[in-house]
Amino acid sequence: MNNPELLTLQSKIRPSHLQRLAYIYIRQSSLKQVEHNRESQINQLQMRERAQALGWSTERIHVIDADLGISASTSQYRDGYKDLVAEVSLGHVGIVLGYEVSRLSRNNSDWYQLLDLAAVFATLIADCDGVYDPRLYNDRLLLGLKGTMSEAELHLLRLRMSAGRMTAVRRGAYRQYLPTALVRLPHGTVVKEPDQQVCHTIELVLAKFEELGSCRQVLLYLRKENILLPRRQRDGLYKGQILWKLATAAAVLEILRSPAYAGAFVYGRRQAEASRQRANSRSTGRLRKPMDEWIHIQRDAYPAFITWEQYLANRERLRQNSTLFEQHSSRAQGAPREGEALLQGLATCGICGFIMRPNYKDKSSHRYDCRALPMRTGGRMCGSLHGASIDAAVAEAFFEAIGPAQLNALEAVLATQQVERERLSRQWQERLKRARYEAHLAQRQYNAADPDHRLVTGELERRWEVTLRELRSTEEDYERFERRPAQPALRPELRAQLQNISAALPALWAGTQISNAQKKELLRALVSRVILKRIAQDKVEIKLVWVSGHYSIVYTRPPIWRDEDVSGYEKLVKRVGELWEEGMGQDEQIAAKLSAEGHHSARSAGVTPKTVQNIRLEHGWHHLLHQSRNALELRGHFTARGLAAQLGVERTWVLKRIYRGDISANYVKRCAHSQVWLIEKDPELIKYLQTLLPDRLRTLRRHIDG
Secondary structure: OOOHHHHHHOOOOOHHHHOOEEEEEOOOOOHHHHHHOHHHHHHHHOHHHHHHHOOOOHHHEEEEOOOOOOOOOOOOOOHHHHHHHHHHHOOOEEEEEOOOHHHHOOOHHHHHHHHHHHHHOOOEEEOOOOEEOOOOHHHHHHHHHHHHHHHHHHHHHHHHHHHHHHHHHHHOOOOOOOOOOEEEOOOOOEEEOOOHHHHHHHHHHHHHHHHHOOHHHHHHHHHHOOOOEEEEOOOOOOOOOEEEEOOOHHHHHHHHHOHHHHOOEEEOOEEEOHHHOOOOOOOOOEEEOOHHHOOEEEOOOOOOOOOHHHHHHHHHHHHHHOOOHHHHOOOOOOOOOOOOOOOOOOEEEOOOOOEOEEEOOOOOOOEEEOOHHHHHHOOOOOOEEEHHHHHHHHHHHHHHHOOHHHHHHHHHHHHHHHHHHHHHHHHHHHHHHHHHHHHHHHHHHHHHOOOOOHHHHHHHHHHHHHHHHHHHHHHHHHHHHHHOOOOOOOOHHHHHHHHHHHHHHHHHHHOOOOOHHHHHHHHHHHEEEEEEEEEEOOEEEEEEEEOOOOEEEEEEOOOOOOHHHOOOHHHHHHHHHHHHHOOOOOHHHHHHHHHHOOOOOOOOOOOOHHHHHHHHHHHOOOOHHHHHHHOOEEOOEEEHHHHHHHHOOOHHHHHHHHHHOOOOHHHEEEOOOOOOEEEOOOHHHHHHHHHOOOHHHHHHHHHHHO
16 A cells, blocks of 8 residues: 555555645745735635536535635645645645645645655645645656745745836835835925925924934924924825824934935835844844945935934934943932032943042042942052042132123023924914814715714714814913913113122132032022033043033142153153253253143143252253263263273363463363363374373373274
8 A cells, every 4th residue: 555656556645645634834934925816815715616527515525724824835824835734744634725835835845845755744735737736756856846836936036026126216216115205295295295294293303403413302302392294104094094192202203314304215224134133023134334334325316304414413413422321320310418418419431331439538639439340340440530620620610601701692592482482382373273273174074964863973073073183272272382381581780680690609709708618509590410521530521411412521639649640741751852952051940841732740830940950860961060060071071081981081080180280371261051071182282281191191001092
């Protein structure tokens, strides 16, 4: 019975096959085919008649159509195919019928798995061309060829589709989903949404991000002003309609990231990576790629809301904002206390993002320490910064912020706020018009309905009531907005008061009239956060985040112990050498010159003479007197030490001969600056002095010369 040669002589369909079930597998590759290509389903369903003709009764024929609209490139998402394989492996199936092999599988790994199971459990496979027994070599060979051709056909289809898609992409004609506020007309042209409220809202989001510089700040602004964001539904009950929803961080971020609002057609922002795809989750594995890996970018393809340069600036700002400062740092500033540290509760570490704590152990001055990492991870402390110098720099920036020069900026801010109020008023008016239109439309639909059709009129009445409630709610919100007091202009008397305060506050600040707690309260009125970071041994970067969301950067120079740690110390040393070579001999003069040029010592605002002296001695740059006394020759003359070395005697012997007059005054003079004796290098004078040497020295000299 199991001999292949006997099986070839007998009919392939045996009674044992007829005792089991016949399964008809129906599949189409896409939902579009399911909806529009009905003939394919009819042809596949006709396989039921084929099974009846082969001997199976109607009640023993099962149809599997659970995989309609799913590709056969893999069995991962085909539950119907998995059920079929399970039934075959349990021995319940006598024959599997499909209109063609490609209906069952276009993947050889899945196809051969079914063939192996069918051969083990003696299950037949049939298509429109014939009936095959996988246990027979010729039938298995033919089924294998059909499966291979089906897989190759899918590969060719994908190549053609991909090539056609990329051709359309390069021409900019590829029809991709457009973001809200952009509409594609039937002939393919893309225009802005005719609904002006939609466009104005998108413009508002983009403008506020340019102003505030943070996605979160834009979100808080939209929530605070109760501004809804439009969204065109891509699917579902309201497909194609624009719905107005509460602003979310994801919605704001999507608007800022979309290059279509900059007028650019982009393909390949998200690309598939099979290694990142999760099982049974078809939408996973698509990763957002950097701009240099996008497949195609075509600018000026759509009507733009912002320029391409502004879009690039927004992307860069979003990248710069992607830090974990807000997650790592505590938002609580704490109550202002009487300690000298003015930045208590405001100082934030620029390295790890945690709040820095004041340290009063140093009696001469407090410090700001970052102890977060040692306490949490046992690691090293990010830094300990000199507090007095930082406080002074912050106070100076605070005084400048309230100074008369900033009053013009304040007036500009007030004017900007007035423009902002007008923009919000326009948003509310457009929203109110929409609500009134929808209420009027619902009323007209209700009035046009047949009163006797109570099912229809009841639903229309309910919709009318809903729109009326929404209209009433919108009117109340608009009234609250109108009752909100407008930002007043800067009156002349108020400007004069501010000028007086800004002029008097520094003196009060330096005195004892204002306590430390009051100083901290004043700072917190304008400053929300101060981010500190040491960028050099003698330089600290201070980023003041103002309550408006803007920030300023100032620098301070804390005192350090070693001159070698001063920024630009190498330039300082080089400059000392240059001034020394130019003949500037006094340390005080060199120090004054260097201070005027902007150099400084470790613990001084300028360069001290002691610093200059240390640099000179370290590099061997001695004063002229010291150099002259130790020199052998000077300005083309012998010094007393040099002449003594020439004669082989002590320097005092030469000095005695000068004082006695043995060396004529014609040969001798004194240096005007160092008063060192300068003796001419005359051979006759050398011979004469050699005659004055003691006898033992003359003998030794002749021996050396000989």
